Amino acid sequence: MSAGKFITFEGIDGAGKSTHIAFVADLLRQRGKHVVTTREPGGTALGESLRELLLHEKMHLETEALLMFGARREHLAQVIDPALARGDWVISDRFTDATFAYQGGGRKLDRAKLEVLEKWVHPHRQPDLTLLFDVPLEVARMRLDTTRHLDKFEREKAEFFTATRAEYLRRAEQFPLRFRIIDSTLPIPDVHKKLEEIVASL
Numbered sequence: 143m144s145a146g147k148f149i150t151f152e153g154i155d156g157a158g159k160s161t162h163i164a165f166v167a168d169l170l171r172q173r174g175k176h177v178v179t180t181r182e183p184g185g186t187a188l189g190e191s192l193r194e195l196l197l198h199e200k201m202h203l204e205t206e207a208l209l210m211f212g213a214r215r216e217h218l219a220q221v222i223d224p225a226l227a228r229g230d231w232v233i234s235d236r237f238t239d240a241t242f243a244y245q246g247g248g249r250k251l252d253r254a255k256l257e258v259l260e261k262w263v264h265p266h267r268q269p270d271l272t273l274l275f276d277v278p279l280e281v282a283r284m285r286l287d288t289t290r291h292l293d294k295f296e297r298e299k300a301e302f303f304t305a306t307r308a309e310y311l312r313r314a315e316q317f318p319l320r321f322r323i324i325d326s327t328l329p330i331p332d333v334h335k336k337l338e339e340i341v342a343s344l
């Protein structure tokens with residue numbers, strides 16, 4: 143059996159990544175792959191409980207980073223590592239790049255501290271492919287469905303998202319082999335075409 147791959151979806155809130163996850167999962171399934179889709183923070187029962195706290199409770203920014211990595215440890219142990227060991231493909235809606243972008247870029251937590259946690263929690267695991275859905279801030283803000291209750295992050299100011307987006311783009315430059323930047327201002331059929339090309343090249 144051929145080995146599965148670990149694909150992560152990233153982008154600031156409102157970048158539109160979530161709508162494309164099902165599309166990529168379907169593409170892979172059409173190619174006969176067994177696909178597990180999951181998300182962070184979350185993906186396990188404990189992780190989903192932590193997600194509730196992370197998205198709605200005020201906390202120290204280091205507590206936030208530690209809980210993100212705590213949820214991630216459980217996610218790796220219960221879902222990601224076993225699925226990859228079986229040869230499945232794993233698609234995660236966010237992973238460690240989100241912590242660098244949101245807690246590091248947005249909240250300005252020292253990157254070196256996050257690197258320590260990353261080495262602790264997944265010293266030997268990185269995504270094979272990270273799809274970064276990139277949009278200017280104004281577009282992302284327009285896309286946020288403000289009719290529903292916004293979570294703690296979605297209520298952040300423009301400066302927070304400018305810094306978050308900049309850190310995502312910096313990481314894409316730092317890790318060019320695994321990152322693909324998708325211009326998420328393009329019409330959906332164009333984004334799908336791009337995703338089809340990327341999946342075909344895997």
Ligand code: TYD
Nearest residue numbers: 155160182183210236237240241244245295
């Ligand atoms: P998101 O993935 O956007 O889900 P939804 O589409 O349901 O709103 O929500 C998760 C939020 O958590 C998002 O605002 C980014 C934030 N987040 C971090 O700040 N750090 C992290 O490490 C992760 C995984 C997410």
